[in-house]
Amino acid sequence: MARLGLTARMLAIGATCLIAMWIIILAGYYRANGTATSPHPSPGQLAALADLLSRTPSVDRPQVLAAAQSPTLDLTLQSAETAKPVVRSDPGQPPALTGLAEFADYRTALGARLLSIASPEAGARIVPAFRRSSGQGLPLEFRIQLADASVLVVESRPPFATTVIGLPVGMGAGLVGTLIALLTLILVQLEIRPLLKLAQAADRFDPSGPPIPLPRTTGRTPDVAVLIRAFGRLQDRLQILMRTRLALISGVQHDVRSFATRLRLRVEAIPEAHERDRAIKDIDDMIRLLDDALLSARAGSGALDEELIDLGAMLRADIADMSRNGGRDGGRNGMAVDLDPGSPAGEVLVLGDRLALRRILSNLIDNAIKYGRVAHVGLEVSGRDAVITVRDEGPGIAAELRHTLLEPFIRGEPSRARQTGGAGLGLAIVRTLVEAHAGRIDIDTAPSGGAEVRVALPLFYG
Known part of the structure; x- marks a missing residue:
């Protein structure tokens, strides 16, 4: 049941309902059509058979009996000498039903015969009317006296076994089983719904977002x-963990920035210009790395503006600004970067954090x-996205490395040399x-053979 989808479970419940309805209708049909479907011979048939046998010579009677036999009807003829009278108080005799109102038509048609x-069946005296109303009846034995005092014994049996209330054996069990299956399906569906x-x-x-409402556990x-309460506790712990991590990173960044600022003031006193510039660059790189880590943590926790x-x-x-004043080290006389003149001149609005986008x-x-000496930047609108494209004129990036370069601490240039800089966090951030x-x-x-990075951001539609 757990492997079935919602549609399959609903179809199973519907099919079980239809089966239960079909069994109930069938049972009602058996209960409501007793006279039409009675397996026993009618009073007129028994009277006609008794008249026919009374007029038939004794030597021909076996042929008549054989012709009237059927799988549900057994006929025997007892001579006047061998026939035993029915004693009502004899416990060895079948229970007599002759005087009951349900057999008045037989008494009228056959009279004294x-x-x-x-x-x-034991207890038949108690339930004949109830069972006959179902149309199935009881197994019956009719004893009819012929004109020569011989006795015709007619044993009539239903074509199938019936229960006390006149329904075929197994129908009640099928109905109860179907109703139990229906109830089970409904209960399983009710229990699976909260899951x-x-x-x-x-x-x-989202660990960085508000708590997600969970299904009620009542009932x-x-x-x-x-399980639901355990997931709720897990959600609370993850959100506390995210807030604690962000607070920790913010605190570390603040303290390290303070130390780095004081260190830079001391570095300014280094007399040798080349060493001083290298030390300042290292401090700036360290601060930028911390800024990137904090910005990435804020992004991961949903705390961006x-x-x-x-x-x-x-x-x-x-x-x-980059082309005039240089890059992040501030020590270059401009950067080899340009903006594609075909970029849109009008507004391209997005909703985001300005610091993160920069x-x-x-x-x-x-x-x-x-890695490619120059950066060609382009901007275009594609569908519902604003697409920023940055191309270089380097050797490009192998196809098998393109996905892994987006992971932390992965670099296209495998060495950790300061000349090529970085710790492999740029693209990951x-x-x-x-x-x-x-x-x-x-x-x-x-198109030039270098690398091309495309960033698509959803446009803002007010």
């Missing part, structure tokens, strides 16, 4: 209630210049920030 009507809701809540769960089985940003204007301003652009441009904005990032080959 009807010696007895009996049933071989489906719990699975949907698990899919929507549920203990196992299901325990949201504001309406004109992506085109932001790209134009940042690229102009960090995405900065990391992509830094990587392009580091870009991916985290892009996904926090409900966007996507892809790496491909540029």
Whole structure:
């Protein structure tokens, strides 16, 4: 049952209902059509058979009896000498039913010739009317006296076994079993429903977001209630963990920034310019790494700010600043970066965190210049997305490495040399920030043969 989907379970419940209704209708038919479907010979048939045998010579009577025999009707003829009178008080005789109102038609049709009507079933005197009303009747034995004092014994049996209430054997069990199956299906469906809701809540769960409402446990089985409460506790612990992690990273960043600032002031006193510049660059890289870690943590915990940003204007301003003043080290005389003149001149609005979006652009441009000497930045609107493209003129990125480069601490240049810089976090941070904005990032080959990174962000539609 657990492997069946909701539709299959509902179909099973519907099919079981139809089976139960069919059995109930069939039982009602048996109960309501007793006279029409009675397996016993009618009073007129017995009277006609008795008259025929009375007029038939003794030597021909066996042929008549053979012709009237059937699987449900057994005829025997007892001579006047061998026939025994029916003694009502004899416990060895079948229970007599002759005087009951249900057999008045037989008494009328046969008159004094009807010696007895009996049933071989114990307790038949108690239930004949109830069972005859079902149309199935009891096994009966008719004893009819012929004109020559011989006795015709007619044993009539139903074509199938019946219960006390006149229904075929097994119909009651089938009806009860079907109703139990229907009840079981309904109970299972009621118990599985909160589990489906719990699975949907698990899919929507975001450790950085508000708690997801869970199904109520009132009236549920203990196992299901325990599972729902356990998931609720897990949700609370994960959210506490995310808040604690973000607070820890923020605290570390603040303290390290304080130490780095004091260290930079001391570094300024280094007399040798080359060593001083290298020390300052190392401190700036350390601070940037901390900033990236905090920004990534905020993105992972859903703590990024949201504001309406004109992506085109932001790209134009940042690229102009980079081309004039250099990159993140601030020590270059401009960067080899340009914006595609075909980029939209009008507003390209997105909803996001300005600092995070600028960090995405900065990391992509830094990587392009580091590994491909130049960064060509483009912006276009594709469907419901704003697409930022950064191309370089380097050797490109092998197809098998494109996905792994988006993971933390993975670099296209395997060494840890400071000349090529970084710890392999640039693209990983870009991916985290892009996904926090409900966007996507892809790496491909540029027309020039270098690397091409495409970042798609959803446009804002007010």
